[in-house]
Amino acid sequence: MTILRIPQAAPVQQSTIRATEAACGIRKRLLFCGNGPRFGMSQSLVYLEGRRFCVVFVKVLDTTEGKVQLRCLRGRADVRGGRLDVVTGGGAVFSVPSSAHGSIQPNDGTALLKDAEYFALVRVDDTMDFVSPDDMD
Numbered sequence: 001m002t003i004l005r006i007p008q009a010a011p012v013q014q015s016t017i018r019a020t021e022a023a024c025g026i027r028k029r030l031l032f033c034g035n036g037p038r039f040g041m042s043q044s045l046v047y048l049e050g051r052r053f054c055v056v057f058v059k060v061l062d063t064t065e066g067k068v069q070l071r072c073l074r075g076r077a078d079v080r081g082g083r084l085d086v087v088t089g090g091g092a093v094f095s096v097p098s099s100a101h102g103s104i105q106p107n108d109g110t111a112l113l114k115d116a117e118y119f120a121l122v123r124v125d126d127t128m129d130f131v132s133p134d135d136m137d
Helices: 014-024 100-103
Strands: 053-060 067-080 084-088 091-095 119-122
Touching: 067 091, 091 100, 100 119
Parallel strands: 053 119
Antiparallel strands: 053 067, 067 084, 084 091
């Protein structure tokens, strides 16, 4: 009889899980922002082509208290050569990093997502500051 030992995955901090769930109202579906493809998710993104899409930028402010700051970018999904771009009404283009493809989910009714059909969570660096469109040149 052969016994197989399966290595355990590295533990995910509970505070990170609470922060993500509290920010987006998603329960038990997301473990970490930008965790890459999970559980056999198809690499094909063709189903997103032309769909209303929301990129939710997540900045973790305090992991112990579960505080996060969110900023949304809304537009239409444009899939070319395995890349996912979101094109806003004003013509701005944001390429969703492949590390965030695993967090793509259909809209779950959270008010933050508005009329988007799908969304992805993109974790940003703690040192990055969010600005409003009015503050930009």
